[in-house]
């Protein structure tokens with residue numbers, strides 16, 4: 001579905017990411033892990049079309065075989081920082097992606113309002129971002145992204161600010177939605193448990209400059225994953241990350 005070939009991102013002459021290639025299949029969730037600063041967010045930002053203007057990028061990407069430029073209407077993106085507009089309410093912020101995608105304002109807000117209870121935001125419909133907790137803000141940003149019915153989803157640490165219970169609930173909710181409607185998902189996470197529970201594949205990046213050093217499939221179907229089955233994969237990933245940062 002989405003193919004990236006030989007992506008290099010530079011700050012001046014310095015490559016932050018070098019010759020990175022990856023592909024995302026429809027109906028798959030790929031996690032991108034790696035030490036802080038190795039370039040995970042930069043790769044996702046390039047795909048979302050929001051790379052900082054002082055950075056330059058070279059590389060080729062296709063969506064369903066067609067050369068793609070970013071931002072692209074087939075892609076929804078949740079940034080690491082929630083990027084909610086301070087002057088908009090929860091519903092207005094969450095409906096924004098749908099409205100930009102062309103949905104009528106009233107329909108977009110009705111769709112989002114319907115989903116607020118799942119995100120624990122039903123009592124904060126008219127609150128502004130500075131009246132919300134960090135976890136609530138992240139849930140509103142997640143809702144804004146996930147409600148867009150795009151074939152590709154880019155999620156940069158979407159659950160990092162959530163309490164344990166909400167995190168588990170929203171992880172399950174996302175997996176259920178993906179089972180109903182297959183999409184290609186690229187998710188950055190630092191949480192190995194989250195990666196092995198949710199992903200079909202884990203791509204491991206290293207820094208200096210950023211590149212992918214391992215592509216680890218997790219073949220067990222999500223519903224059948226047991227702690228024991230995943231423990232081995234998690235220790236392999238842990239060893240790679242510790243080696244990289246030691």
Ligand SMILES: Nc1ncnc2c1ncn2[C@@H]1O[C@H](COP(=O)(O)OP(=O)(O)OP(=O)(O)O)[C@@H](O)[C@H]1O
Pocket residue numbers: 011016034035036037038039040041042043052054055080
């Ligand atoms: N606008 C910029 N100008 C110069 N360097 C930048 C810029 N944005 C990011 N960098 C550098 O690029 C490298 C990769 O940053 P990036 O945010 O992509 O890493 P990351 O792997 O997502 O980190 P983290 O896990 O901490 O979020 C870092 O060394 C960072 O300092």
